[in-house]
Amino acid sequence: MLARKTWPQVIINLLFILFSLTCIIPLISIISISFSNEVDIVKNGYHLFPKIFDITAYAYILYQPVQLLNAFKVSLFVSFFGTFVSVAVMAGIAYALSREDYRFKNSLSFYVFFTMLFNGGLVPTYILITNYLHLKNTIFALILPYLAIPWFILILRSFMQKIPLSIVESCMIDGASEFRIFFQIILPLAKPGLATVGLFMLLHYWNDWWLSLLYVEKESLVPLQYMLYRMMNNIQYLTSASNMMPPGMKNADLPSESARMAMAILAAGPMLMVFPFFQKYFVRGLTVGAVKG
Amino acid sequence: MYKNLKLVKTGLVAGSMLLAVSMMLSACGSKTTQETASPAAAKPAESATATVTPAALPEVKLTWYFPGNFPQPEQDKVFAEVNKVLKAKLNATVDFKPLAFGDYDQKMQVVIASGEAYDIAFTASWINNYSQDVAKGALLPLDDLLTKYAPKSYASVPKSMWDATKVKGKIYGFVNQQISARTPALMFPKDLTDKYKLDLSSVSGKINADTLNLLEPYVTNVHKDDPKKAFITSFDQFGDLFNLDYISGFNVPGGVDYADGSLKVVNQFETPQAKKFAATMRDWNAKGLLNSKERVSQKKDEWTDAKAGKWAMNIGGAYKPGGNIGETAQAGYPMVDAPAGTQHLTTGGITATMQGINRNSKNPERAMMVLELLNTDKDLYNLLNFGMKDNHFKIDGDGFMVPGDNQKAYNPQVAWMFASNFLANVEKGMPKTVWDDTKKINETATPSKLLGFNFDAEPVKSEIAKTSAVYDEYSRSIELGIASEDKYNEFLAKLKTAGSDKIIAEMQKQVDAWKSSK
Numbered sequence: 114m115l116a117r118k119t120w121p122q123v124i125i126n127l128l129f130i131l132f133s134l135t136c137i138i139p140l141i142s143i144i145s146i147s148f149s150n151e152v153d154i155v156k157n158g159y160h161l162f163p164k165i166f167d168i169t170a171y172a173y174i175l176y177q178p179v180q181l182l183n184a185f186k187v188s189l190f191v192s193f194f195g196t197f198v199s200v201a202v203m204a205g206i207a208y209a210l211s212r213e214d215y216r217f218k219n220s221l222s223f224y225v226f227f228t229m230l231f232n233g234g235l236v237p238t239y240i241l242i243t244n245y246l247h248l249k250n251t252i253f254a255l256i257l258p259y260l261a262i263p264w265f266i267l268i269l270r271s272f273m274q275k276i277p278l279s280i281v282e283s284c285m286i287d288g289a290s291e292f293r294i295f296f297q298i299i300l301p302l303a304k305p306g307l308a309t310v311g312l313f314m315l316l317h318y319w320n321d322w323w324l325s326l327l328y329v330e331k332e333s334l335v336p337l338q339y340m341l342y343r344m345m346n347n348i349q350y351l352t353s354a355s356n357m358m359p360p361g362m363k364n365a366d367l368p369s370e371s372a373r374m375a376m377a378i379l380a381a382g383p384m385l386m387v388f389p390f391f392q393k394y395f396v397r398g399l400t401v402g403a404v405k406g
Numbered sequence: 407m408y409k410n411l412k413l414v415k416t417g418l419v420a421g422s423m424l425l426a427v428s429m430m431l432s433a434c435g436s437k438t439t440q441e442t443a444s445p446a447a448a449k450p451a452e453s454a455t456a457t458v459t460p461a462a463l464p465e466v467k468l469t470w471y472f473p474g475n476f477p478q479p480e481q482d483k484v485f486a487e488v489n490k491v492l493k494a495k496l497n498a499t500v501d502f503k504p505l506a507f508g509d510y511d512q513k514m515q516v517v518i519a520s521g522e523a524y525d526i527a528f529t530a531s532w533i534n535n536y537s538q539d540v541a542k543g544a545l546l547p548l549d550d551l552l553t554k555y556a557p558k559s560y561a562s563v564p565k566s567m568w569d570a571t572k573v574k575g576k577i578y579g580f581v582n583q584q585i586s587a588r589t590p591a592l593m594f595p596k597d598l599t600d601k602y603k604l605d606l607s608s609v610s611g612k613i614n615a616d617t618l619n620l621l622e623p624y625v626t627n628v629h630k631d632d633p634k635k636a637f638i639t640s641f642d643q644f645g646d647l648f649n650l651d652y653i654s655g656f657n658v659p660g661g662v663d664y665a666d667g668s669l670k671v672v673n674q675f676e677t678p679q680a681k682k683f684a685a686t687m688r689d690w691n692a693k694g695l696l697n698s699k700e701r702v703s704q705k706k707d708e709w710t711d712a713k714a715g716k717w718a719m720n721i722g723g724a725y726k727p728g729g730n731i732g733e734t735a736q737a738g739y740p741m742v743d744a745p746a747g748t749q750h751l752t753t754g755g756i757t758a759t760m761q762g763i764n765r766n767s768k769n770p771e772r773a774m775m776v777l778e779l780l781n782t783d784k785d786l787y788n789l790l791n792f793g794m795k796d797n798h799f800k801i802d803g804d805g806f807m808v809p810g811d812n813q814k815a816y817n818p819q820v821a822w823m824f825a826s827n828f829l830a831n832v833e834k835g836m837p838k839t840v841w842d843d844t845k846k847i848n849e850t851a852t853p854s855k856l857l858g859f860n861f862d863a864e865p866v867k868s869e870i871a872k873t874s875a876v877y878d879e880y881s882r883s884i885e886l887g888i889a890s891e892d893k894y895n896e897f898l899a900k901l902k903t904a905g906s907d908k909i910i911a912e913m914q915k916q917v918d919a920w921k922s923s924k
Contacts, residue, residue, distance in 0.1 A: 236519040239519070240519075240520045326513065327513070327516060343506045346509065350508040358532060359585070359758045
């Protein structure tokens with residue numbers, strides 16, 4: 114098999130093998146650290162495969178499975194419900210923007226585009242969400258702020274612009290209403306684009322801890338990523354600012370290296386499973402969006 | 407052309423809309439900074455020394471933000487217990503809002519900016535920055551409230567401490583008493599000091615950059631027998647022994663000599679002590695006493711080294727009576743410690759633990775009552791600190807506190823966070839008199855000449871960020887003795903380019919203004 118290949122091909126294959134390894138090895142090492150014995154890590158450093166197989170880290174994290182499972186539930190709900198609603202909203206705006214015969218196309222485009230460059234800033238946003246919309250400590254505070262992301266709207270718009278206007282016109286002649294055209298003709302045609310944006314949104318929602326940091330104080334609404342972020346951030350804070358802090362803290366019960374990695378695995382795992390299913394749409398949808406930015 | 411015009415128009419409309427909206431919002435935000443008369447002054451004075459009958463007080467719900475090792479599994483249970491007591495004694499309940507250390511700063515910034523009417527929040531020199539909060543107008547002056555509603559606490563805190571919290575002559579922070587006088591600790595594994603016959607009293611309180619050689623024989627002997635064990639300290643922790651009161655922390659240039667009555671601000675990195683420390687580390691590294699090769703590649707976490715048995719000794723943290731209990735727990739084997747230098751009372755040490763009352767609070771006097779109760783009611787304070795007796799903690803036959811069977815479920819370890827640390831249960835292994843000892847240290851420590859000066863970093867914020875980045879870049883190689891003398895001079899030159907002179911000039915300006923206003 115190899116004999117028939119020419120040198121350049123072999124070199125290209127090697128390059129890609131190397132590249133794949135650089136992607137896979139860190140992941141493997143994270144998994145291996147999470148199954149390693151803490152004392153062994155401290156004494157002998159990291160290994161690609163655990164020297165002493167140990168599940169203490171998982172035991173430590175799952176010491177209170179209730180909280181973790183609850184965070185998992187919140188994350189799942191926010192990700193899937195949020196993705197569904199936000200893709201629906203964005204597809205609607207994008208379709209309107211993609212229609213040549215829409216009168217306010219330019220001004221609306223500018224309105225969307227403008228928010229990409231300028232936003233109100235953190236404090237006004239916080240005031241809007243808490244004092245005007247009263248979303249503090251509700252699940253919707255984790256969903257609403259990301260419903261319409263300008264960049265994704267523009268990707269979807271350029272994707273939908275590829276659909277010839279004549280299709281829409283012929284539907285109209287056949288007597289279809291605007292809604293029917295949108296739901297039955299446009300959306301199925303835009304599937305790759307929707308899938309791409311959907312995946313982006315899913316990752317966006319799944320990986321988000323920022324909104325929960327700002328708007329959530331109830332432990333029952335804390336998503337998984339925020340739990341992880343809070344833990345890591347704490348460790349970092351305590352190791353960097355410990356000389357300024359009042360004495361008397363023992364950071365002996367900071368989670369160990371292996372526990373942090375175990376947490377990372379739990380947080381990233383589900384998305385690793387989801388990704389392959391989107392793969393086939395992903396490539397198509399993305400390039401179409403990129404060529405005509 | 408026409409299209410462009412339309413765009414311009416839209417832009418104008420959008421722009422002016424934005425302007426209008428932002429003006430509206432900033433108007434909302436600036437409400438917080440308006441002077442409001444202290445509501446306590448408008449109320450008839452109740453004599454707080456007489457026991458308050460809860461029935462006479464209207465029911466209130468207070469909000470309290472504070473950082474710590476949260477969330478704790480059973481925190482809600484503990485808070486509910488605390489609220490039972492508060493309800494019975496003050497007819498008040500507190501909505502406790504515990505936050506993780508890493509989140510607290512960010513969260514408080516938006517909470518304060520949004521003008522939320524919370525009541526109490528932890529504020530300090532190192533987190534939720536006290537002087538900035540005062541400058542923002544987020545905090546209420548407490549002078550009247552303290553005398554009226556918290557007379558016992560007010561009397562139990564030395565006047566010098568209250569003076570340290572004053573900004574323009576007013577107190578904005580309720581001091582939680584703890585060890586305020588600071589000097590780093592010398593920490594040794596006990597078995598090593600026994601084996602190598604190190605007499606702690608021969609080094610206790612005597613260590614500075616010039617006397618590091620006192621420790622050299624011991625470190626050399628330990629290292630000879632066990633090359634894994636090294637001398638460990640860091641630039642910023644050892645920096646506390648240069649005899650300077652740092653105005654904005656060690657990693658920002660600018661400090662005043664403790665004994666300097668003229669209050670001249672100097673750059674600590676250019677002092678002979680700092681250069682001497684760098685030179686000694688260079689020398690020790692050449693002798694192999696620091697294990698720099700191994701340590702340079704890992705991140706800075708000395709306690710990890712301690713657990714792995716890699717300490718010959720460590721200089722750092724803050725010495726306090728009974729501190730070796732914590733160190734022993736952290737390292738996992740017996741430790742002994744001693745103060746490294748003389749203890750000094752600094753503004754930073756006092757303002758490290760305070761509660762502030764929000765200017766928008768609807769019931770500041772009730773918030774003050776809650777603080778008074780926590781600072782006087784031992785049982786309530788310990789409940790909040792250590793959880794429930796016989797569950798999260800136990801008291802043994804001799805009256806010492808030992809971990810309970812369920813300690814894991816509630817153990818925030820921030821005794822100085824809620825109220826005066828001096829009410830805390832004495833842990834097993836600490837001397838019975840630990841809090842009296844601590845009080846004594848606070849009283850006998852030499853006060854810094856800068857006591858009561860709070861620096862406003864706002865005018866030199868960007869320079870501070872730049873110099874901190876330079877410090878981060880070089881400090882590790884300096885403390886590991888890898889940096890040559892040229893490298894050290896390069897570090898000083900880079901600090902200059904980053905604006906160290908400007909920072910020091912600004913500090914000097916503020917110090918002089920403060921001095922003349924005294």
